[in-house]
Amino acid sequence: MARMGAVDVALWGMRIGVVLVVVVGTIGTLIKGRYTAAQWFDFVMFGLTIGSIYAQIALGYTMVYGVLRLINFAHGDIVMTGAFAGYFVAAPLDRSGFLQNHPVPGMVAILVVAIATSTTIALLTERIAYRPFRRVVGLAPLICAIGVSFFLEQTFRGAFGSAVKSYPSPEWQRASFNVIGFNVPGIDVLVIGLALLFMLVLYLVVQRTRMGKAMRAVAEDGEAAALMGIDVNKVVVFTFTLGGVMAGIAGVFYAFVYKQVYFFMGFTPGIKAFGAAVLGGIGSIPGAMLGGFFLGLVESVGPSLFLDGIGIPAPYQLRDLIAFTLLIMVLIFRPQGILGERMAKKRA
Amino acid sequence: MSGVHTPPGLAAPIHPILRRAVLTGLAFGAGAVHLTVVGVVLMLHQRWIVVGTLSLGEATLLAIAAGAGAMAAANAGTAAGARIMLGLLAGAVAAAPLAALAVLIDLVSLRAIFIALSPDLLAMLTLGLGPATGIALLIAGGAGAGLLGAALQQSPRAVIRAVLPGATAVVVAGVFQELIQLMLQQYEGVVNDVRAFLYSWEGLNPAGAITIFAVTALLGEAVGLRRRRRPAHAPPRDPRRARMMRAGIALLVLAVLPAFAGSYIGQVLMLVGLYILMGMGLNLEIGLAGLLDLGFVAFFAVGAYTTALLTTESAHALLHLSYWLAMPVAVLLSILVGVLFGLPVLGVRGDYLAVATLGLGEIVRVIVQSDFAAPLLGGAQGILEIPKPRIGPYVLGSPVALFYVTLAAAGVAAFVAWRLENSRLGRAWMALRDDEDVAQALGINLIQCKLLAYGLGAAFAGLAGSIFATMLTSVYPSSFQLLISINVLALIIVGGMGSLPGVVLGAVALIGLPELLREFGEYRYLFYGAVLIVMMRLRPEGLWPSDVRQRELHARDETLALDAGSDPLPVQPR
Numbered sequence: 001m002a003r004m005g006a007v008d009v010a011l012w013g014m015r016i017g018v019v020l021v022v023v024v025g026t027i028g029t030l031i032k033g034r035y036t037a038a039q040w041f042d043f044v045m046f047g048l049t050i051g052s053i054y055a056q057i058a059l060g061y062t063m064v065y066g067v068l069r070l071i072n073f074a075h076g077d078i079v080m081t082g083a084f085a086g087y088f089v090a091a092p093l094d095r096s097g098f099l100q101n102h103p104v105p106g107m108v109a110i111l112v113v114a115i116a117t118s119t120t121i122a123l124l125t126e127r128i129a130y131r132p133f134r135r136v137v138g139l140a141p142l143i144c145a146i147g148v149s150f151f152l153e154q155t156f157r158g159a160f161g162s163a164v165k166s167y168p169s170p171e172w173q174r175a176s177f178n179v180i181g182f183n184v185p186g187i188d189v190l191v192i193g194l195a196l197l198f199m200l201v202l203y204l205v206v207q208r209t210r211m212g213k214a215m216r217a218v219a220e221d222g223e224a225a226a227l228m229g230i231d232v233n234k235v236v237v238f239t240f241t242l243g244g245v246m247a248g249i250a251g252v253f254y255a256f257v258y259k260q261v262y263f264f265m266g267f268t269p270g271i272k273a274f275g276a277a278v279l280g281g282i283g284s285i286p287g288a289m290l291g292g293f294f295l296g297l298v299e300s301v302g303p304s305l306f307l308d309g310i311g312i313p314a315p316y317q318l319r320d321l322i323a324f325t326l327l328i329m330v331l332i333f334r335p336q337g338i339l340g341e342r343m344a345k346k347r348a
Numbered sequence: 349m350s351g352v353h354t355p356p357g358l359a360a361p362i363h364p365i366l367r368r369a370v371l372t373g374l375a376f377g378a379g380a381v382h383l384t385v386v387g388v389v390l391m392l393h394q395r396w397i398v399v400g401t402l403s404l405g406e407a408t409l410l411a412i413a414a415g416a417g418a419m420a421a422a423n424a425g426t427a428a429g430a431r432i433m434l435g436l437l438a439g440a441v442a443a444a445p446l447a448a449l450a451v452l453i454d455l456v457s458l459r460a461i462f463i464a465l466s467p468d469l470l471a472m473l474t475l476g477l478g479p480a481t482g483i484a485l486l487i488a489g490g491a492g493a494g495l496l497g498a499a500l501q502q503s504p505r506a507v508i509r510a511v512l513p514g515a516t517a518v519v520v521a522g523v524f525q526e527l528i529q530l531m532l533q534q535y536e537g538v539v540n541d542v543r544a545f546l547y548s549w550e551g552l553n554p555a556g557a558i559t560i561f562a563v564t565a566l567l568g569e570a571v572g573l574r575r576r577r578r579p580a581h582a583p584p585r586d587p588r589r590a591r592m593m594r595a596g597i598a599l600l601v602l603a604v605l606p607a608f609a610g611s612y613i614g615q616v617l618m619l620v621g622l623y624i625l626m627g628m629g630l631n632l633e634i635g636l637a638g639l640l641d642l643g644f645v646a647f648f649a650v651g652a653y654t655t656a657l658l659t660t661e662s663a664h665a666l667l668h669l670s671y672w673l674a675m676p677v678a679v680l681l682s683i684l685v686g687v688l689f690g691l692p693v694l695g696v697r698g699d700y701l702a703v704a705t706l707g708l709g710e711i712v713r714v715i716v717q718s719d720f721a722a723p724l725l726g727g728a729q730g731i732l733e734i735p736k737p738r739i740g741p742y743v744l745g746s747p748v749a750l751f752y753v754t755l756a757a758a759g760v761a762a763f764v765a766w767r768l769e770n771s772r773l774g775r776a777w778m779a780l781r782d783d784e785d786v787a788q789a790l791g792i793n794l795i796q797c798k799l800l801a802y803g804l805g806a807a808f809a810g811l812a813g814s815i816f817a818t819m820l821t822s823v824y825p826s827s828f829q830l831l832i833s834i835n836v837l838a839l840i841i842v843g844g845m846g847s848l849p850g851v852v853l854g855a856v857a858l859i860g861l862p863e864l865l866r867e868f869g870e871y872r873y874l875f876y877g878a879v880l881i882v883m884m885r886l887r888p889e890g891l892w893p894s895d896v897r898q899r900e901l902h903a904r905d906e907t908l909a910l911d912a913g914s915d916p917l918p919v920q921p922r
Contacts, residue, residue: 007795010691071699088461129881139640140884142699143841146642147880150834154874158386161463162870267830271710274703314719321714324707331704332692 011332018329021306028309035304041182043301049188049257051296052195056250057273058280058288059202060122060243066219066283067239070130073145076270077152078122078244082251083261084156085117086110087165090252094168103172115248121152122244123237131236149267157263164262167255191253198249199289202242206285211238219283268320272299275327281337290338299323369420369434373441373494376416380409381445384473386874387464391867393472397522399551404523405472409446410493416442417494418501432498439494440487446473447483454479509572514565521560522552524864530610595849602856603755614748618819620860621754622812626836627843627851628758628765629808634837635846635894636774637801638781640702642833643689643709647806649716649828650685651813654678656731656823657724664724664731671737675814682810683803690802694795697784709833717825730824734817750819757815761808766848768804777801778846831873835859838876841883844890853892 029035035043057079064072072078089110093099099106129148133141175186206212211234217225218235226232254269255261276295280287302322307315330337383389393405417435426434449465450473452458458465474482500511521528525547532543546556602620605613626648633639657666658674669677693704715721717728725731736745737753744750768774776797779787788794817823839858843850858879862872883890 007691007694014692071703129885132885139634139638139698139702140888142640142702143837144881144884146834146837147877147884150873150877151881152877154871154877155382155386158388158871158874159462159464268710271703271706275707278700312720317718318714318720321711321718324711324714328692328704328707328711331696331700331707335696335700 014329015333018325021310025306025309028311029305030309032309034308038182039304040301043304044297045184045188047297047300048293049191049296050300051293052192053250053254053257053292054269054273054276054296055199055289055292056195056246056253057269058277058292059199059246059285061274061277062280062282062285062288063206063215063239063243065277067215067222067236068130068134070133070141071145071274072130072243073142073270074125074149074152075122075243075247076266076268076273077149077156078118078125078247078266079251079254079270080156080261080263080266081121081152082114082118082248083167083255083265084160084251084263085248086114086252086255087167087261089113090168091165094170099168100170100172103170106170111249111252114252115245118248118251119241119244122240122247125152126236126240131233149270153263153267160263162263164260167259167261169256169259173256187256191257194249195253198246202246203285205242211235215239272320272323272327275323275330277337278335279326279330279337284337287337295323295326298326365426365434366437369438370441372420373416373438374445376412376419376438377442377445380412380442381449383408383412384446384449384469385462385464386871388871388874390464390466390469390472391871394867395523395865396525396551397519398554398557399548401554401557402522403472404519407519409443410489413439413442413490413493414497414500417497420494421498421501428502431502432495435498435501436491436495439497440491442494443487443490446490447486450474450483450486451479506569506572510565510569513568514561517564518552518557518561521546522557525551527613527864595852598852602852611747614746614751616860616863618747618751618754619863620855621751621758622816622819623836623839623855623859624758624852625754625761625812625815626809626832627840627855628761628848629805629812630836631805631840631846631848631851632765632768632777632808633801633805635840635844636769636781637777637798639798639801640699640705641802641805642702642706642830642837643712644705644805644809644836645828645830645832646689646709646712647682647686647809648813648816648832649712649825650682650806651678651810652817652823652827653716653725653731653813654681654810655814655817656734659818660731660734662731662733664726671735671818675811678814679807679810682806682813685810686803686806687799689806690799694798706830706833709830713825713828713830716828725825726823728825730822732822734821734823736821737818747819750815754815757811761811762848765808769846769848773797773800834873834876838879840890842879842891844893847890847892847894850890850892850894854890857891 057075060075060078061072064070064075090099090106093106093109099110125148129144130141133144173187173190177184177186177189206215214225214230214235215238217228217230218232222232225235250269251266254265258265272295273292276291277288278291279294280289280291299319299322303315303317303319306322307318312318380389389405389408391405392408393403395404396402397404397407416438420438421431421435450470453465453467453470453473470479473486475485476482477485500508529543529547532539546553546559552560602617605617626644629647630641630644633641633644655671655674655678657664658669658677659665659671661668689705689708693701693708696704716725719727721727736743736750738744744753776787776792779790779792780794780797784794787797816827820827835858839854840851841854842858843852843854858872858876862868862875868875
């Protein structure tokens with residue numbers, strides 16, 4: 001440690017800088033008192049909503065990483081494919097008024113098509129692009145995954161056009177409840193509730209089913225699992241299926257929250273969700289969920305809480321800055337994450 | 349599709365072979381459908397190879413069918429005649445999904461969802477003959493192309509040696525007719541007469557195409573014969589020297605071409621030059637030191653913005669330096685930023701490093717775009733009115749003049765990169781790339797080594813950014829997207845990681861070619877994505893690998909074959 005003097009100083013400087021910004025900013029904002037309680041509540045609510053979506057995306061990263069030790073760089077774009085497929089169902093349903101009058105079957109139809117598409121594409125990418133790299137070490141698999149990411153984005157751009165399409169927003173989505181004086185948007189409740197439900201199902205699948213057990217075994221030690229008679233290929237396909245399903249749901253929700261789809265929409269949430277997965281401890285399913293919610297909260301509350309206080313104009317523009325700073329801080333200072341001690345030993 | 353006759357004695361084993369041919373055909377057919385649905389085919393259809401006869405789009409589809417045929421023929425273990433029939437089958441099968449797509453377009457309009465599936469496309473696929481005849485012709489065309497592909501694959505080398513260069517020459521002469529005609533028009537007499545014979549006003553004539561094919565085919569044959577006639581006991585030519593010669597000739601052409609070919613080529617080559625500069629920089633990081641840096645565009649941005657701030661005539665100016673003073677400052681500042689950039693990620697390895705650097709790059713972009721930094725950096729409006737560099741009274745305003753600035757910079761940078769590669773530091777980088785722990789155990793100062801890689805890599809990108817700023821005379825945050833990092837990554841992957849001539853080759857192929865095919869536009873990124881996947885799968889060492897790298901990768905294949913688990917590489921074993 002003593003040898004790393006200068007570098008250590010720099011890293012400590014970084015930590016102290018970030019902590020200073022957070023502390024000074026928070027105090028400053030609270031003293032200024034520019035935001036009302038209702039506004040803070042809105043920030044938190046939005047943070048939880050977007051966080052639940054990040055959590056679902058992060059699950060895809062963490063499961064694939066657990067099983068294959070591969071950063072599925074294209075996972076964000078799988079989310080995008082789900083959002084697009086959902087759009088092509090949602091738009092006609094909305095135009096005909098079906099989505100407004102029959103929310104439940106409408107949403108089910110959108111989600112089913114989105115999940116089917118994203119899962120199919122996830123499985124295709126696995127079969128075509130990732131499987132040949134199963135035993136390859138070094139940077140080649142990651143570079144291939146970057147290629148897959150661009151290929152998917154540009155395929156969708158070419159096939160469906162580069163314009164931003166606005167997602168339908170039926171009236172029931174804009175409804176809101178009043179809970180002890182705070183305004184709770186209905187769409188937020190829907191997204192968070194369904195996300196929690198789906199993640200619970202996923203958790204049970206991984207913990208309670210035979211296939212889930214096999215998956216955990218492969219994540220623990222692939223070779224030993226193979227020797228025990230587990231079909232690793234099947235497990236990988238299963239993992240990508242689960243990730244694809246979660247991505248499809250997340251894509252639809254993300255599009256409903258931001259009310260738009262375009263071919264590059266998956267990239268940034270993808271990278272952020274990877275950060276969330278690392279934050280929670282990569283390979284850990286509860287960790288990915290926690291990391292997602294945490295990232296969503298920090299990103300939503302952060303600009304107003306930290307940056308407004310130190311006098312930065314238009315802090316909401318720097319939302320991604322906060323998310324990426326968090327990502328980098330985690331990668332540098334705690335690559336094992338909060339819940340991921342096991343994987344950390346393997347990385348070291 | 350039942351055109352394949354089963355020879356009586358081969359009834360049992362032919363079934364899997366047939367299946368294989370069908371599957372090959374389907375895979376190529378899926379590729380063709382993909383290209384059609386994303387709109388590449390129709391876009392390529394706008395450009396003639398031979399006027400009125402063959403468009404680039406049609407040629408692409410035919411080439412896909414021919415590829416299916418060749419592959420089906422290469423795979424099969426049957427008699428030559430049967431193989432060629434397999435090629436025919438595969439070609440027809442490859443055309444079948446497209447035919448199905450054409451039927452679909454004819455029945456329902458899918459344009460509301462798939463923007464490329466237009467009536468124009470249907471007309472192109474069916475040659476404007478209506479669905480029934482057109483689709484029959486489409487499949488027949490696929491079968492014919494498959495047959496040709498298989499036949500070519502099966503034919504003796506002498507034939508291949510003639511046909512491939514011939515076909516390539518026709519495609520090049522047809523596709524780039526505008527540029528070639530412009531170039532040839534400058535000369536009177538014989539040259540212009542030849543041009544008038546080969547080309548009509550719109551493009552290549554059928555007669556011209558046949559002539560070019562015949563001449564190139566004969567040339568290919570002659571070269572091949574001469575090679576073969578060399579006495580067997582003559583010492584084999586040193587492949588390295590031959591490659592150096594080729595590189596030298598290519599560079600000479602690159603250097604002299606713009607002076608004759610006008611400002612458009614000059615502009616394209618200048619862009620190529622900038623990417624060569626960046627490629628050499630990233631090559632130090634990825635190719636030599638093994639640090640996958642996806643935030644590389646940040647250094648390019650630093651170079652551009654520094655130059656802008658120091659030279660602009662607008663209100664954003666910090667100083668009013670001449671370009672030649674601003675450029676070294678920009679480079680120095682890029683080095684500084686590179687080191688600062690590298691500091692936090694020193695301890696991050698492999699794939700985590702890629703994501704961390706990507707995050708750093710995005711942070712730079714977010715800050716540059718924000719209102720927070722707008723008073724200094726101009727926000728989304730950017731910085732305007734950057735003057736062109738001048739030497740004495742001469743303003744280097746034309747693209748050709750700036751190209752020579754780029755060329756000079758690239759020359760200096762290439763020399764530096766080449767010397768670095770073989771220096772003590774270069775060796776240390778390579779050791780670092782191969783195994784960080786072992787390198788450290790051998791006494792290599794990891795911190796110094798990595799920071800130098802980031803800093804020097806950044807210097808190249810900063811230099812490129814500096815020239816870029818004066819080329820555009822303005823800088824905007826939107827010019828510094830992640831896409832740039834990916835472009836540079838793709839070009840060094842294509843050329844070959846760690847290989848200097850590879851960088852040049854990659855930049856010409858990935859930046860220059862799409863720029864010449866202007867309508868290619870945004871489709872180039874689709875192509876880059878595909879290139880990254882395909883290269884990693886088929887030729888990870890690149891098209892022009894460095895000698896060291898090639899030896900390593902091939903040795904690695906052997907060890908991998910022996911024991912995948914014990915490979916001593918830095919990133920997770922698996």
